[in-house]
Amino acid sequence: MKKYILILILAIFPATSFASSGVHLDAAPIDIYNKDSIKRGAKGFADYCFSCHSAQFMRFNRIAKDTGMTEAEVREMMIFTRDKKGEVTKTGDLMTVAMTKDYAKNAFGTAVPDITLTARSRGADWLYTYLRTFYVDANRPTGMNNRAFPDVAMPHVLWELQGINKPVYVTEDHDGVSVERIEDFETLQAGSMTAEEYDAFVADLVNFMVYLAEPVQTERRDLGWKVLIYLSIFFVFAYLLKKEYWKDIH
Numbered sequence: 001m002k003k004y005i006l007i008l009i010l011a012i013f014p015a016t017s018f019a020s021s022g023v024h025l026d027a028a029p030i031d032i033y034n035k036d037s038i039k040r041g042a043k044g045f046a047d048y049c050f051s052c053h054s055a056q057f058m059r060f061n062r063i064a065k066d067t068g069m070t071e072a073e074v075r076e077m078m079i080f081t082r083d084k085k086g087e088v089t090k091t092g093d094l095m096t097v098a099m100t101k102d103y104a105k106n107a108f109g110t111a112v113p114d115i116t117l118t119a120r121s122r123g124a125d126w127l128y129t130y131l132r133t134f135y136v137d138a139n140r141p142t143g144m145n146n147r148a149f150p151d152v153a154m155p156h157v158l159w160e161l162q163g164i165n166k167p168v169y170v171t172e173d174h175d176g177v178s179v180e181r182i183e184d185f186e187t188l189q190a191g192s193m194t195a196e197e198y199d200a201f202v203a204d205l206v207n208f209m210v211y212l213a214e215p216v217q218t219e220r221r222d223l224g225w226k227v228l229i230y231l232s233i234f235f236v237f238a239y240l241l242k243k244e245y246w247k248d249i250h
């Protein structure tokens with residue numbers, strides 16, 4: 001019986017049950033309607049992430065169209081490479097990268113995941129937390145570890161902006177076993193941005209990734225409201241009509 005209740009609970013609350021990995025997630029202060037933020041995020045992505053991560057289900061010119069940039073502006077901002085055949089990348093091309101799986105395995109010990117849908121699989125809050133919680137760890141090959149993604153293979157590519165943090169541990173007692181948990185971070189080396197500037201930079205980046213994962217979501221939401229308004233008006237007429245049809249039937 002208990003088993004069935006558990007299955008039922010998991011079926012009803014899948015998101016909450018999986019999110020309980022124990023890591024506290026900070027709420028991402030993003031606004032999917034803010035096109036300037038998405039544009040800044042696209043620039044951050046092009047400058048710091050796109051050399052390793054592809055976004056292979058997206059085309060450059062779609063970003064131009066959705067954020068109100070010209071194709072020339074997108075080319076200037078995001079395209080630094082040639083495609084796999086050695087031809088100049090076109091704005092209508094998919095956002096692939098030249099790095100092969102074998103190269104990545106060699107360099108990082110794992111493949112570099114495509115980033116188009118990550119905001120959907122991980123969620124915006126996870127991304128916002130992940131990109132802000134890298135910390136020094138001499139036991140890792142890159143010298144850095146991450147609170148949201150323990151033993152991650154990705155280097156802290158934004159360290160020049162954020163600086164380098166070291167963890168502050170607290171020891172907790174779990175049924176007689178002492179467990180160390182990271183409570184906070186301390187700055188070991190300052191970066192070029194203040195903490196607020198860095199948070200804003202990451203928020204733009206996450207906003208862009210949320211857009212990437214579902215480019216039509218603002219249209220979907222707007223349309224949803226219109227449909228609901230239409231249905232509520234239509235309901236009145238449908239109800240009056242029903243009354244009219246049934247008025248002589250008892």
Ligand code: HEC
Nearest residue numbers: 048049052108110111112113118122151152153154155157
């Ligand atoms: C030097 C190459 C490199 C760069 C540059 C890079 N990453 Fe990564 N990233 C990786 C690798 C490798 C992994 C896989 C980590 C693992 O599986 O342990 C990864 C993993 C991730 C993940 C986790 C994906 C998942 O769901 O497991 C996210 C999110 C991510 N990167 C975002 C970014 C963002 C945003 C940037 C730009 C600020 C960026 N990365 C820049 C190499 C890179």
